[in-house]
Amino acid sequence: QQQVKQSPQSLIVQKGGISIINCAYENTAFDYFPWYQQFPGKGPALLIAIRPDVSEKKEGRFTISFNKSAKQFSLHIMDSQPGDSATYFCAASEYFGNEKLTFGTGTRLTIIP
């Protein structure tokens, strides 16, 4: 079964610090790697995504780092803020021909003052 393994399960970071969440995958056909952010009582929402033709993508304080040879990718949140407290899911899909996303198990991030 296609899997995306995510760690850690939960993470506590001080305000202003760097939050790092890691994911690993096995299916080499995966070609699209998004991160979704979910607040309590809400559905997940796309945060940032990357294709494997680049090793890094940055949007504001959020950066995806991608290591194709290691089949790993990670989310870095710089200058973490209390408003970033949420559950983060990594995901992967085959860009062409298979549109369903396979999600990681999620990381509950808490930013403390």
Added chain:
Amino acid sequence: DSGVTQTPKHLITATGQRVTLRCSPRSGDLSVYWYQQSLDQGLQFLIQYYNGEERAKGNILERFSAQQFPDLHSELNLSSLELGDSALYFCASRREGRNTGELFFGEGSRLTVL
């Protein structure tokens, strides 16, 4: 607001019963996806419909079924409910043609089976 509407938001029922969850996708989105979110397993893909036809199937139990109607809304039917079916059920929609992979999720239907 994602534009995806799910009803009901909360549902409490007993084992053995049957329930129907409803989803209205974003205007113009032809694809509808159903996901199950439980505490220990994250988001599990159940099934996808595109313009009324089943396109992909995931870990959906035989007791569960879905359909997409001509107006593009979708229903997920859960029957012979068991305690383990208690979960959040999310519907998501996507606009065909761009193939960005971005799904727009509703706020979910929380099912509690007692």
